[in-house]
Amino acid sequence: MKEIITKLNFVDRVKAFLFGKVPTNSRMPATTSPLAENAFIASEMTVDKIHSILRSAENGDCSQLFDLYRDIIAADSHIQGEFQKRKIEVLMELVSAQPASKENPADVKNANIVQEMLDSIPDKIRVFSHLLDSCLYPVSLVEKVFKPSHKNGLKFEIKKLVPVPHRLLDFRNGKLSIFDTDETGRVLTTSTEVETNRYIVHRGHILSNPDNWGGPMRALLFWWLFSVMDIGWWSTFLERYGTPFLVGKYDRNDDKSRFVLQRAFAAVQRLGGLVITKETQVEVQNALSSQNGDAFEKFLAICQREKSKLILGQTLSADAQPTGLNSGNSELHNDVRHSIKYFDCQMLATTLRDCLVVPFMRFNDIEGAVPKIVVGSEDEDDLQGLSTVLQSLYASGIRLTDESIVILGQRLGLTLERNSTQMPAMFSAKNPTENKPKDGIDAVWQIAGNTVAKIEQEYGNSLSVIENILEQSKSPEEFEENIAKFCASWPPEKVTYLIQDALTSNIINGATPRK
Structure with a gap:
C-alpha cells in the first residue's frame, strides 16, 4: 500500500489515505471517444481471416475478435434486431431490493437503503444494457465510481457507473485485465488487472469456456459470413442472369447475316435499339423466373433462423412460419423465450447483488444481511396459474405464512404485506x-x-x-x-x-x- 501511495500525486495520496480502496475517480476518462475506436474490419472478412482471428483470441489477443463482434452487430439487421429484443425484455423490468427477513427491522432498513441506491444510478438503462451485452459477448465490465455522501448513515454513494468498452479487455496474461489508454483514449501496450472493488463483472451465459474463446457470439460468426456471402452470390446471379437478353436467328450457311446480327447486338448499348431487315429474326429472352432465386432465399432463411435460435432460443418471433393447426409449437417457442428472459433476470440480479450491493454495504459499514435483488416478475400466464392455486388454497382453509408472503412477493416483483382486517371465516369455530x-x-x-x-x-x-x-x-x-x-x-x-x-x-x- 505504501508503494502505491508514493507513486501518486498529493491529491490522490490524500484520497488513498481517507478512502482506502473505495474507487472515487474513474480510470477511463477518454475511452468513450469515437476517435479511439478501431476501423471497420467486417467488410474484409473471409473464412481464413476469421480462423486467424479466433486463433489470436485463443492466445489472449481478443482485440480483433471484439472489433469483429462490434461490426457484425452494427451491420447485421437480423442479429441487431434479435439482440435488442432479448435485452429490451429485461431492461423494461423493475429492479427491487427485498429484505432478507421481513421480521427483522435492520434487514428492512438495509433493503430501503439499497433500493434508494439502485434508483439513483445515473443512466441506469445504458449501464444495464452494457452488462447485458455479455449474453453474446464472453464478459461485460462496468466501472464503479463513488463519492462522499451527505445522506444520513452513509459514507459513500454512487457517483457514476462507466461501461468499459470491450476493445479494452486484455487476456494476454491469462487473467481478465484492462488495457491502459493515453489521454486521447488510444490503447497502450500495458494493462491493469481487474479489481472486484472497482468493477462490476457480468457473464450473462452459462458457457464454461474461457472468456478469450469468444463466448456465445463465436457460434454466430460463420452463419453471419454465410448470410453475407449468400446475399452477394444472389446479387451476382440476378445481375448476370436476371436481365433479358437478345437471341438472333440466321440460316446455317448464311455468314453474312450472322455478321450483321453481331454488329447490331454490339451497337445495342450505344443506339438503344436494333436496326435489322424484316427477314431477320430476333427474340428477347427473359431468364428470370420465380424458381431461379429459391436456393439463395432458402439458404439465407436457414442462416437467419440459426441466428435467432442462438439469441432468443426460438424462431417464431422473428419469422412467421406455418406450424399446423393446434400443433402447440407457438406456445412451446413462447415458453422457451420466457425461460431465457427469466434466466437473464436472475443472472443480472445476482451480479448486481455480488458486485454492487455487497461492496456498497461494505464501504458504508452497513451491518446485517444483504438484501435480495429481484429483477422483474413472472410471466402473466404463470401468475394466472398461481392465482388459481392461491384461490384453491384459500377455499380449502389453508392460510399463507409470513415467509410464504415474502416468497410470493419475490415472484410478483412486489412488496406484499398482510391486511390487518380479516374477513370472518364461514366455517370457523371461532366467534x-x-x-x-x-x-x-x-x-x-x-x-x-x-x-x-x-x-x-x-x-x-x-x-x-x-x-x-x-x-x-x-x-x-x-x-x-x-x-x-x-x-x-x-x-x-x-x-x-x-x-x-x-x-x-x-x-x-x-x-x-x-x-
Whole structure:
C-alpha cells in the first residue's frame, strides 16, 4: 500500500489515505471517444481471416475478435434486431431490493437503503444494457465510481457507473485485465488487472469456456459470413442472369447475316435499339423466373433462423412460419423465450447483488444481511396459474405464512404485506364477533343480529336442523349430501334460501358447540 501511495500525486495520496480502496475517480476518462475506436474490419472478412482471428483470441489477443463482434452487430439487421429484443425484455423490468427477513427491522432498513441506491444510478438503462451485452459477448465490465455522501448513515454513494468498452479487455496474461489508454483514449501496450472493488463483472451465459474463446457470439460468426456471402452470390446471379437478353436467328450457311446480327447486338448499348431487315429474326429472352432465386432465399432463411435460435432460443418471433393447426409449437417457442428472459433476470440480479450491493454495504459499514435483488416478475400466464392455486388454497382453509408472503412477493416483483382486517371465516369455530369492525359499522351488525332472530322465528326448527348439519359435516360434500336427504321433498328454491339464511346466521352468531 505504501508503494502505491508514493507513486501518486498529493491529491490522490490524500484520497488513498481517507478512502482506502473505495474507487472515487474513474480510470477511463477518454475511452468513450469515437476517435479511439478501431476501423471497420467486417467488410474484409473471409473464412481464413476469421480462423486467424479466433486463433489470436485463443492466445489472449481478443482485440480483433471484439472489433469483429462490434461490426457484425452494427451491420447485421437480423442479429441487431434479435439482440435488442432479448435485452429490451429485461431492461423494461423493475429492479427491487427485498429484505432478507421481513421480521427483522435492520434487514428492512438495509433493503430501503439499497433500493434508494439502485434508483439513483445515473443512466441506469445504458449501464444495464452494457452488462447485458455479455449474453453474446464472453464478459461485460462496468466501472464503479463513488463519492462522499451527505445522506444520513452513509459514507459513500454512487457517483457514476462507466461501461468499459470491450476493445479494452486484455487476456494476454491469462487473467481478465484492462488495457491502459493515453489521454486521447488510444490503447497502450500495458494493462491493469481487474479489481472486484472497482468493477462490476457480468457473464450473462452459462458457457464454461474461457472468456478469450469468444463466448456465445463465436457460434454466430460463420452463419453471419454465410448470410453475407449468400446475399452477394444472389446479387451476382440476378445481375448476370436476371436481365433479358437478345437471341438472333440466321440460316446455317448464311455468314453474312450472322455478321450483321453481331454488329447490331454490339451497337445495342450505344443506339438503344436494333436496326435489322424484316427477314431477320430476333427474340428477347427473359431468364428470370420465380424458381431461379429459391436456393439463395432458402439458404439465407436457414442462416437467419440459426441466428435467432442462438439469441432468443426460438424462431417464431422473428419469422412467421406455418406450424399446423393446434400443433402447440407457438406456445412451446413462447415458453422457451420466457425461460431465457427469466434466466437473464436472475443472472443480472445476482451480479448486481455480488458486485454492487455487497461492496456498497461494505464501504458504508452497513451491518446485517444483504438484501435480495429481484429483477422483474413472472410471466402473466404463470401468475394466472398461481392465482388459481392461491384461490384453491384459500377455499380449502389453508392460510399463507409470513415467509410464504415474502416468497410470493419475490415472484410478483412486489412488496406484499398482510391486511390487518380479516374477513370472518364461514366455517370457523371461532366467534366472528371478535373480528367485528368498530365505530360506525356497529349499526350494520346490530341489524344483521336482529335479522337472524326473525329468520329463526320464521323457519322455526328447520333452521336449527340446518345449523346442526353444518356443524356435524366434515366436508362440503358431506354437507351437501345431508342437506339433500333432509330436504328431499322440498322445492329447490326454498332449499336454496334456507341454506343461505342458515349460513348467514352461522356467520353472525358464530359456530358455537351445542350440548
